[in-house]
Amino acid sequence: MNLLDYFLSKRKKSAVVAKERLQIILARERVDRSGPDYLPALKREILEVVAKYVSIDVEQVQVHLQREGNCEILELNISLPEPPPASTNQPMGHSAAN
């Protein structure tokens, strides 16, 4: 790879960056909008409860609301961290995040 290639490939045009960022944020905001009004609050409260017992990363949580016929499926996907090797049993009242 010569020097010219290096500069041409490395620099992503800012318009491309703008489009990629917008694709992500618009998709997320459209999901928030399409769900019922209580969905953001429901999501937040469930996470608060889970966080009382396990240390979770809020960014690692996916919420999906699917409609199949007249039945709605709320899917919450929370990635739990690897348990530390020494203490596999964490005390119940352990509050790791808020």
Place this chain on the structure above:
Amino acid sequence: MATIIVVTSGKGGVGKTTTSASVSTGLAKRGFKTAVIDFDVGLRNLDLVMGCERRVVYDFVNVIQNEALLKQALIRDKHCDNLFILPASQTRDKEALSKEGVGRVLDELRDSFDYIVCDSPAGIEQGALMALYFADEAFIVTNPEVSSVRDSDRILGILQARSKRAETGSTPIKEHLLVTRYSPRRVEAGEMLSLKDVQDLLGIPLIGVIPESEVVLQASNSGVPVIHFDQSPSGQAYDDVVARFLGESRPMRFLEPERKNFLRRLFGT
């Protein structure tokens, strides 16, 4: 029975008032009796852009609160006989725009006009919500820029959920994307979202592209809607928008950078 058009965007400064002034003028020039209403209560601006600021006596809120008759508040445009401006109030706040009051004024206008253009304020508060609530069609004014695109998407969500048509379950508001302040040169350099990018992101039909141009500022400086500047690309682009809105098919123009020849480049004209 008039068609109600809202000119909206969410974000401020993208060209809503410029568009309202030019689209309403374009419709009136083609013979349609048109009213244009400033919904930006507290910050009146449409009158200035249309050059009738010194003729404002009564305003939209006066009519809503029965302090003036509609025909007393409507200002006849100095260029087009069948164009009327209903200015916003400067002294009240946006809460003065009640759904009942706005509905009543629009009903009264509907009987005697062909088109009613509602110039929305920025934001998503009462003034903006009332400007779009009764609409049949919407112009979504968008700059090729991240915050404008995001806010336009937000406004589309509101049109689809909180307008009268959405609430009553009738045919949805017809949406038209209008991209303004477009700079083909910067798009070519990869510094600005392209028309296709904006269309892909928002996913609504395009009605026109207004190129970035100093004529728009000259027009507002002099209080003459830019569509009257029929030698300028922006004026011509607005004329295309109105023609397309009325069903004519016109190709998009001003999408390529202007190529200056050697001599013009040398003399910087």
